[in-house]
Amino acid sequence: MQERLYNRELSWLSFNHRVLQEAQNPEVPLYERLKFLAIYSSNLDEFFRVRVAALRSFRALGKNTRKELDEARIKNTLRLIRHTVEEQQELFGRIFRGTLLPELQQHGIFLLNARLLSPGQQDFIENYFKKEILPHLQIHWVQGKAGLPFLQNRALYFIVKDADSERFALVNIPSGPLPRFIELPSLEGRHDILFIDDAIRFNLPNLLGINIEGAYSIKLSRNADLPIDDEYSGDLLEKIKRGLEKRHIGPPTRLLYDKEMPASLLEQLKALLELNKNDLIPGAANHNFNDFFDFPNPSSDTSLVYPPMPPLPHPVLDQAKSLLDCMKAGDNVLHYPYHKFDYVIRLIREAAEDPQVEFVKITVYRAASRSAVVDALQYALSKGKKATVFIEAKARFDEEANLQWGEQLKASGADVHYSYPGIKVHAKILLIGRQEDGVIRHYAYLSTGNFNEKTSKIYADHALLSADPRLADEAARVFDLLERKIILPDCKNLLVAPFTLKDKLEGLIDKEIANAKAGLPAYILLKLNSLEEPAMVEKLYEAGQAGVRIKLIIRGICCLKPGVPGLSDNIEAISIVDRFLEHARIYLFASGGDERLYIASADWMKRNLHRRIEVAIPIYDVEVFRQIKHIFELQWQDNCRARVLNAEQDNPMRERGEGAARVRAQEEIYEGVRG
Known part of the structure; x- marks a missing residue:
């Protein structure tokens, strides 16, 4: 029997392949293609640290538990992951060496290896090595089963084989404290650049004083899940802090190695690190391509990067003397990254200076490292306002920063609340x-994206500014829930997970099914980061089979198989990967001709619908409704960066019909916002 759901892990790898496609796309400027390689590499690191680590953890379970979890399926998934990643790594290498390096050379930029250094450059590297690199190096000799030190997560090392004995040297590559790339003295009209790895490789014979058989780079990924034994007992905050201290020493999940490494040496490493063959991923001579975010660009050629698309002013909010008055007059929507984020800061500061404002409340999931939002909250506190801040202490890889912001705001007088046990707050x-007139009136900013001025410039999101009591008063109830004043939010307009969101969505789909059977307009338009929750996938299959037309725009994981005869004939799906990261969630239902539209923080995943506090916001304002639906329609028409999501998830680009106009949605949206 054919599987009805596409494997989640393989679907994620299919998404990362779409990122790799952008690195391969000649329409993308050269330095942006290098960044897509960096994004691919960074994504893959996180995938192994989190998802593969979770799959590998079954080995530590008892035999009966492993059987219950379908050990054979898990092992097969790990094998398929390894096979898929190896294929992608081969493509990665072909793109980098076969396309991008030659194109860099056409622009006079040469990424050299040690064999190509001129005598003058060799002298430069010898001096640079002695002054800058050597103080950071650590050398460990390993022979047999002894001597291998602890390998840091994501750090780079050389395995240097002694040609005259069975031992090898482990030498760190200090790409953390030092730049990964070294700009070399160059002839007029060219720019020569060297990996720090190759600077070390060039100096290894003098450093070690041995006859070197070979030097092979490696990188180890470790489990990044926080080791929190029990969220439901004790001080969760302290457990998170202790977990952060242990994250960097989690068990290994992947060894990326130079594919030229001899099999005997690889087998020795595998045994020393207690890995199995599915944990071994062959690669090129250099790893950690996420460092290409900082690859030097000595050229003045503006065609090597994207043309500027600075965030634009909002036509109404920018002219408003008071944002609060503007919100009272009617709803407005911001479309990031096309609009400026400044209005969020301005709104908090206006509230701080307004003598009638009594409090400000906010949820913080991922704040910027230097956060203007936190600065504005502290300003409000300095003006005597009450500030309540809910900080999600379990936002993966932002836990430490969030705890620091919480401590800083608490010291300034804010009422700070942290995570619920067993659940994340993602709203x-x-x-x-x-x-106002003897009562508290609520003003709400409700968004699909984080309160982060940095990511607002690259993440595509929507944010509603509203004083509509149907929305703002229910937002106040969500905060009552977060402050543990109530147990259930009891919202009639906002859809709140894990309480009502899934049930209400199923009800909306059921209505489309009934309308399709009755001959009424019946369609569903969904834009999500990920579609994975099995019950929701099955509900969409049911709707499609009943005659409901379904259009999906899914950036990442899609476990639904579109276009399968007899299963999902009425379901079409695309994925857009472009300059900006598509992060917004939009749900639109025909509702018999009276369309219902929501923007939301929630994907249709088990974690979002069952284990997170999420909010879906109904759009009541006619103009806001028109704008958001228009953006969805533009994206559905995209024929430049849209891939067709099919049952195989092999990412064919959407074909542009003969004579069809070119539509690149992100450019069209920007021009539409600019007016």
Whole structure:
């Protein structure tokens, strides 16, 4: 029997392949293609540290438990992951060596290896090595089963084989404290650059004083899940802090190695690190391509990077003397990264200076490292306002930063709340309470994206500014829930997970099914980061089979198989990977001709619908509704960066019909916002 759901892990790898396609796309400027390689590499690191680590953890379970978890399926998934990643790594290498390096050379930029250094460059590297690199090097000799030190997560090392004995040297590559790339003295009209790896490789004979058989780079990924034994007992905050201290020493999940490494040496490493063959991924001579985010660009050629697309002013909010008055007059929507994020900061600061404002409340999932939002909250506190801040202490890889912001805000007088045991708060809400005519009136900022001015320039999101009591008063109830004043939010308009969101979505789909059977307009338009929740996938299959037309725009994981005869004939799906990261969630239902539209923080995944506090916001304002639906329609028409998601998830680019106009949605949206 054919599987009805596409494997989640393989679907994620298919998404990362779409990132790799952008690195391969000649329409993308050269330095941006290098960045897509860096994004691919960074994504893959996280995948192994989190998802593969979770799959590998079954080995530590008892035999009966492993059987219950379908050990054979897990092992097969790990094999398929390894096979898929190896294929992608081969493509990665062909793109980098076969396309991007030659194109760099056409622009006078040469990434050299040690064999190509001129005598003058060799002298430069010898001096640079002695002054800059040597103080950071550590050398460990390993022979037999002894001597291998602890390998740091994601750090780079050389395995240097002694030709005259069975031992090898482990030498670190200090790409953390030092730049990964060294700009060399060059002839007029060219720019020569060297990996720090190759600078070390060039100096290894003098450094070690041995006859070197070979030097092979490696990188180890470790389990990044926080080791929190029990979220439901004790001090969760302290457990998270202790877990952060242990994250860097988690068990190994992947060894990326130079494919030229001899099999006997690889087998020795595998045994020393207690890995199996599915944990071994062959690669090129250099790893950690996420460092290409910082690859030097000595050229003045502007065609090597994207043309500027600075965030634009909002036509109404920019002219408003008071944002609060503007919100009282009617709803407005911001479309990031096309609009400026400044209005969020301005709104908090306006609230700080308004004598009638009594409080500001906000959820923080991922704040910027230097956060203007936190600065504005501290300003509000300095003006005597009450500030309540809910900080998600379990936002993966941002836990430490979030704890620091929490401590800083608490020291400034904020009422700071942290994670619920067993659940994350993923909703993005800002609430302002203002005394008006003897009662508190609520003003709400409800978003699909984080309160982060840095990511707002690259993540595509929507944010609604509203004083509509149907929305703002229910946002206040969500904060009552977060502050543990109530147990259930009891919202009639907002859909709140894990309480009502899934049930309400199933009800909306059921209505489309009934309308399709009754001959009424029946369609569903969904834009999500990921579609994985099995019950929701089955519900969409049911709707499609009943005659509901379904269009999906899915950036990442898609476990639904579109276009399968007899299963999903009425379901089409595309994925857009482009300059900006598509992060917004949009749900639109025909509703018999009276369309219902929501923007949301929630993907249709088990974790979002069952284990997170999420909010879906109904759009009542006619103009806001029109804008968001228009953006979806533009993206559905994209024939430049849209891939067709099919049952195989092999990512064919959407074909442009003969005579069809070129549509690149992100450019069209930007021009539409600019007016």
